[in-house]
Amino acid sequence: MCGICGVVGHRPATPIVFEALRRLEYRGYDSAGIATLTADGTIDRRRAAGKLDNLEAVLKADPLTGTTGIGHTRWATHGAPTEANAHPHAAGRVAIVHNGIIENFATLKAELESEGRIFLSDTDSETVAHLVDFYLDQGKAPRDAAFAAIKRLEGAYAIAIIFQGHDGLLIGARHGAPLAVGYGDGEMFLGSDSLALAPLASRITYLDDGDWCELTPGNVIIFNGDGQEVSRPIQNIAFMAGQVGKDGYRHYMEKELHEHPVAIGQTLQRITDPASKTIALPKMPFDPAQVPRVTITACGSAFYAGMVGRYWLESLARVPVEIDVASEMRYRDAPQPDKGVALLISQSGETADTLGVLRSLKKAGQSIVSVLNVEHSTMGRESDLVLGMVAGPEISVASTKAFTAQLSVLAALSIDFARARGTIDKTREETLTASLLDLPSRAAEVFTRVEAIQEMARIVAEARDVLYLGRGICTPIAFEGALKLKEISYIHAEAYAAGELKHGPISLIDRTVPVVAIAPSTILFDKTLSNLQEAKARGGRILAFTDAAGAKRLEGVAEHVVILPDVDAFVAPILYAIPVQILAYEVALLKGTDVDQPRNLAKSVTVE
Template sequence: MCGICGVVGHRPATQIVFEALRRLEYRGYDSAGISTLSKNGEIERRRAAGKLDNLEEVLHQSPLNGTTGIGHTRWATHGAPTEANAHPHAAGQVAIVHNGIIENFAELKAELEAAGCVFASDTDSETVAHLVDFYLKQGKTPREAAFAAIQRFEGAYAIAMVFKGHGDLMIGARHGAPLAIGYGDGEMFLGSDSLALAPLASRITYMEDGDWCELTSDKVTIFDSTGQEVQRPIQNVAFMAGQVGKDGYRHYMEKELHEHPVAIGQTLQRITDPAAKTIALPELPFNPADVPRVTITACGSAFYAGMVGRYWLESLARMPVEIDVASEMRYREAPQPNKGVALLISQSGETADTLGVLRSLKKEGQSIVSVLNVEHSTMGRESDVVLGMVAGPEISVASTKAFTAQLSVLAALSIEFARARGTIDQAQEEKLTASLLDLPSKAAEVFTRVEDIQAMARVVAEARDVLYLGRGICTPIAYEGALKLKEISYIHAEAYAAGELKHGPISLIDRTVPVVAIAPSTILFEKTLSNLQEAKARGGRILAFTDAEGAKKLKGVAEVIVTLPDVDAFVAPILYAIPVQILAYEVALLKGTDVDQPRNLAKSVTVE
C-alpha cells in the first residue's frame, strides 16, 4: 500500500527521491520521509506526519545532502500516522523503507529486545532495521546481513536499505509486494512501481517474488530466495511526461474522468477490428466452447466490473459464472471444475487479495485470464493470458477511467465467448461490436450534461444517507456510484437492486434520503419506474440517470433527470458508469473534501 523509492548515483538524491514520492503519493499519504547518506557516510533522516507538503517544509528548513537515498510515503497499517512511525526507520548502521506487513514482527521484536535493541516506533517495519543491524553487529557484510534478515521475514514486503559507511550501495527485496529496478546513466533506482521511475529510467527490471538485489551506481546484481545470482529481463518502458500531470484540471480525478472516451477508445482499438466489426482479442489458451465455468474475482470497483461481466457472459454466451470478492474467495476453498477459467480484474495488477486468489486458482488447474492496466505487473507475469486495457496511469485514488476500460475488455471477451460457443451469429457480433465502437463519442457527450449532474449533486450534498438503485445489468453500476460517493465525499451511501427496495430498504426512505436511479429505458425500465414511484410515495427525492425515452416517463416522478445519449442496452453499463462517477466528484467539490487523496484510502492495496 505504501510507496518506496531509492537512488544510488552521482546527483543529489533528495530531490530525485522527493519527486518520485510525489508520483507514489496515491499509494499512501499518512506520513513521509527520506534518508540519505552524507558525504562522510552517516545516515541522516527527515520525516513528517501527514502529506508530502509537510515533509517538503521539513526539508526546506533542514536539507539533506548525499547522492544515495531512500524515501517512503505511508499508508498506515501498524501504528498511528505519526512522525515516530514514519519511514525511513533506522537502527545503528542501517536505514530502511518498507511496504507491506511483517507478520512475525512480534516474535522478532521480542527476540531483538531481549538482545538489547530499543524500539522507537509502533510499526512492524522497524523490526526490519533492527534485525539487519543485529546481523551487521555480528560482523556480517551488508549483503550477508540483508540476506540473513530476509530469510526470517514472514508476510508481504518490498524493502530498500542503505548502510552507514557504504555511500554507493543499496539493497532491495520483495516478497508479495511489487518492486522494480530502474537503470539510469551512472545511477540506479528502486521503486514500488514503474510510474515512480518513469522520468528517471526507460529501462526497468521487475523483480520476481522472493528476489533481492544489490545496487551500486553502475551495477545491478539480483539474487533469488536461495541467494543464487539470477538474471531477470530488462524491459523498455516508455512514458510521456504529460501522463502524470493534471494538464490544467483542478484534480487528477477530474482529468481522469475526462479521459474516459480516450481510455475506452484506446482499449477497444487494441481488441477489435473496426473495419470488420469483430473482436480481435489475443489468442486464448483454451476453447471457450469447452469451458464448464468461469470464476470471476476482484476487489472494489474492479469487482463491480466483474459483476457486469457475469451478466454479459451468462446472458450472451450462456456461460455459467461464479463470482466473489477476492478477499473472501481466497479463503472459501471452493471446488473448481476441470478445464475451468479464472477471470481476474485489477487496475494495478498488484492487489494482494486478487493475487492470492490467482495463485490458489492456478494450483487448482484453472486457466488464468487477467484484465489489467499494468500488464508487466505481478499478476500479468503470473497469468496465462493478459487482456490489457489502455487507460494510462490513474493517479487519483478513486478509480474512474480504468473501470470503463475494464468493462470494455469484459464486453469484448463476452462477445468472443458467445461467438465460440455458438450463441450469437456473425450479424449479432457485428451489431454488438458496433455498439462498443460507438462508445467513445457517446462517452464524450456525457460531459455536455455536467450542469444537470451538478444540479443533482446539490441535492445529494445535503444528505447524510443516499440510496442508489439499478436493475439487471445496471445494478453493479449503482454499487459503483455508491462506492464513489462514500470514497470521496464521506456521505453514507448504499446500493440495491431496485426490486429489493420493498424487502427492507424502503423503510429508510424519507424526505432527507435522495434515491439515485440508474434507469436506461432499455433495461427493465417499467419495473424500475414502479420501484421509484414506491420510493416517491414515501417522500423520497428521486434523481435519475436515463435516456430521452426514459426522461419522458420519469417526468413528474424524478426531481432531477440527467438525460444521457441513447445507446444499445448491451453497452449501457459502460456509459452510465461515467455520470455516476462525475456525480460523486461534484458532490465532493461541494463538500470540500480531498478528492484525489480521500482519508484512510490508498490506490493500490498491496496488503491484506
C-alpha cells in the same frame, strides 16, 4: 495512451523534443519517434520500436537537424509495436503525431485509398497525415488543410502537424485528449501535459475540447471547433509546481474522468477490428466452447466491473459464472471444475487479495485470465493470458477511467466467448461490436451534461444518507456510484437491486434520503419505474440517470433527471458509469474533501 510534443523556435528541435519525450514516457514505451524540418524545408524523421533508449541510439547514429519538430512516445493500440507503426507518420508534405483514437479511420482510409493513396502502417493515425495532405493537394493552405481534416475526424485525439516547406509552423488540435501550449522566449511548444512542458516554457495554455491552434516562433493563434479565433487563459507554470500532470484540471480525478473517451477508445482499438466490426482478442490458451464455468474475482470497483461481466457472459455466451470478492474467495476453498477459467480484474495487477486468489485458483487447475492496466505486473506475469486495457496511469485514488476500460475488455471477451460457443451469429457480433466502437463518441457527449449533474450534486451534498438503485445489468453501476460517493465525499451511500427495495431498504426512505436511479429505458425500465414510484410514495427524492425516452416516463416521478445519449442496452453499463462518477466528484467539490487522496484510502491495496 501516448505522449506527443512539438516545438517551433530558433534552437535545434531534436534535443528539446527528445527530453520532452523522456518526461512523457510513462504514457507509453512501445515505440518512439521524432520528425523535423531540415534546412531545405523537407521532412526528416527517425523512429524506433521499444523504449526511448532505442530512439536515442538511432539519433546518435543518424542525427536530425532543424528548429521545427514533433515527437511521439507510443503505447501500442492499433497495430503492433513496430517501427513501421511508430509515429511520426508521414504522407506527402505532412508529418503528424497523434494520441487517441480515430473512430472513423476505416471509412476515411477507404476513401483515401480510392484516390490512390498508399498506407504504410496498421495504425489509424496515418489516416490523419494522408487526409491533411489530400487537402493540400486540393490547393488549400496548411492551416485550411489542417482544419478541413480535423472537421472530418471522429473520436478522441490530440494531434501535432508539421508541413514540408513551412519551417516555423506547427498545427495542434485536441478533442477528448489533453493538449497544452507552452510559451518560451521566441519559441512555442506543444505537449500532452504540463510535465512535458514545465522545463521549457514559462507560461502555459490548456486547449479546450475542440480547439486547434497555429504555432509560429513566439506566437500562437487558437481557434475553436467552428474555426473562430478564441483566447484561452495563460497560466504561469511557476504557480503550478505542485500540479504537474493535471493539465489544467483542478484534480487528477477530474482529468481522469475526462479521459474516459480515450481510455475506452484505445482499449477497444487494441481488441477489435473496426473494419469488419469483429472482436480481435489474443488467442485463448483454452477452448471457450469447452469451458464449464468462469470464476470471476476482484476488489472494489473492479469487482463491480466483474459483476457486469457476469451478466454479459451468462446472457450472451450462456456460460455459468461464479463471482465473489477476492478477499472472501481466497479463503473459501471452493471446488473448481475441470477446464474451468478464472477471470481476475485489477487496475494495478498488484492487489494482494486478488493475487492470492490467482495463485489458489491456478493451483486448483484453472486457466488464469487477467484484465489489467499494468500488464507486466505480478498478476500479469503469473497469468496464462493477459487482456490489457489501455487506460493509462491513474493517479487519483478513486478509480475512474480504468473502470470503463475494464468493462470494455469484459464486453469484448463476452462477445468472443459467445462467438466461440455459437450462441450469437455474425450479424449479432457485428451489431454488438459496432455499439462498442460507438462508445467513445457517446462518452464524450456525457461531459455536455455536467451542469445537469452539478444540479443533482447540490441535492446529494445536503444528504447524510443516499440510496442508489439499478435493475439487471445496471445494478453493479449503482454499486459503483455508491462506492465513489462514499470514497471521496464521505457521505453514507448504499446500493441495491431496485427489486429488493421493498424487502427492507424502503424503511430508510424519507424526504432527507435522495434515491439515485440508474435507469436506461432499454433495461427493465417498467420494473425500475414501479420501484421508484414506491420510493416516491414514501417521500423519497428521486434523482435519475436515463435517456430521452426514460425521461418522458419519469415526469412527475423524478425530481431531477440527467438525460444521457441513446446507446444499445448492451453498452449502457459502460456509459452510465461515467455520470455516476462525475456526480461523486461534483458532490466532493461541494463538500470540500480531498478528492485525489481521500482519507484512509490508497491507490493500490498490496496488503490484506
